[in-house]
Amino acid sequence: MGKSISEFEDEMSVTGRITLFSKSGCPDSKAVRSFLRTKHLPFVEINLDLFPQRGLDLEERTGTSSVPQLFFNDELVGGMEELNLLQQNGELDEKIQKVKENPCPESAPGLPVHSEEESENAVPDEFAEVVQKLREKVQLKDRFLKLRLYSKCFLGSDAVEVFAEDQYCEKDEAVEFGRKVAAKHFFHHVAHENLFEDGNNLYRFFEHDPAIATKCLNFFGATNDLEPKPAADVAKKLMTLILATYDRYISDDGKHVNYYAIATSEEFRRYVKLTEELHRIDLTTLTREEKLSFFLNIHNAMVIHSFILYGRPNGALERRTYFAEIQYVIGGYAYSLSAIQNGILRANQRPPYTLTKIFGAKDPRLQVGLEKPEPLIHFALSYGTQGSPAIRCYSPEGIDAELRIAARDFFDSGGITIDSEARTMSLSKIMKWYSSDFGKNEREVLHWIAKHINPTKAEHLLSLLEDSNVRVNYFPFDWSPNI
Incomplete structure (x- = not known):
């Protein structure tokens, strides 16, 4: 079991600043990060995947764009190899003490700036203007469909009139145009019965769907009308x-x-x-x-x-x-x-x-x-x-x-325990809740597990399965938070 985050964040007070240049998924960056945590040293991380232009600053300071690179105030320490060497030579504690006591000079790497690297060319959707006209012109009302009340709906016929006027086209062409707009998810049929049709069909704008407007964590009151990216x-x-x-x-x-x-x-x-x-x-x-x-x-x-x-x-x-x-x-x-x-x-x-x-x-x-x-x-x-x-x-x-590795790690870290003397196996409740995904019966589930655990444990499991009296238990699921 690794250390809890509370242990990681039990950091000493540092007057200066420790800065780590890193990249996501980089094993060496992870090693330096873990080293700093074990020393309870607070640090500022400049991830070059998030702040790529800071790579120029790094190259100017170090002559290389490789990471990780660690700075104590404005002094370059280097990566994991350099940290280990400083520790072996007994020099690391002195450098830590120095950054603890001395304020950070202006010559040190700067802090990452909010909104840095975020600017992108935002392109409005090709249908954004006509959709805005639709929002302004159709009548939104609460309406019944098959004895169910739907809020803030508009009629397909009203939308067809708006599309025909905007596109200077006949009704049939306006319906085809409306289908193209609906396919871009600006509005949907309230019961998902069709993409878009004329007549008394009921449609609702994306932002008026109660499930979206009130429950979606990534909806902030308005639809994103920019051209969707791939x-x-x-x-x-x-x-x-x-x-x-x-x-x-x-x-x-x-x-x-x-x-x-x-x-x-x-x-x-x-x-x-x-x-x-x-x-x-x-x-x-x-x-x-x-x-x-x-x-x-x-x-x-x-x-x-x-x-x-x-x-x-x-x-x-x-x-x-x-x-x-x-x-x-x-x-x-x-x-x-x-x-x-x-x-x-x-x-x-x-x-x-x-x-x-x-x-x-x-x-x-x-x-x-x-x-x-x-x-x-x-x-x-x-x-x-x-x-x-x-x-x-x-x-x-x-x-x-990656999923095969995740499964093996799950079982190796307690997802299954085997008691040979008691002829008993204990499994995570996950294997019971979703047993049908792994096999038609308990023995098939266990054979599935045998294919996804380390060979020694798999051999042990399969030998127990030869005994028809082997018992399978499921230990209680731990719902306590992962903090």
């Missing part, structure tokens, strides 16, 4: 920010999260801003590997985001509500934590102890989900608890190998 590009940018956040604020073993530090960090500020770009992206363009990594990363980041905003749920009832109601709007639709896990990553399987599937037969999110369940996702999804798997950032290029 979903894979947005996913990559989010992955960079998430990885930088995890490197800096989550323990090396992935089991302890410093929520307070994340909440006040530049990484989190940028992450929240970037989630607005999810509003209208086209998720259907993603490959299986891109969907897996994207939704795993988003799920775990949503948990952190929600804990920062609302705290953690207490008790079974609050947890059930939490997984259903904590949502992001992605590609025009609201996705809860449960929708991501059970609807997308488990190919629309029923959640534990429920009778219905997440997505109904007409739900447009069905086309986004995986074609078949991926069992390994259960060793990558975090619920913000001690019983959850370690938190990691996943990449589309290596997702399958």
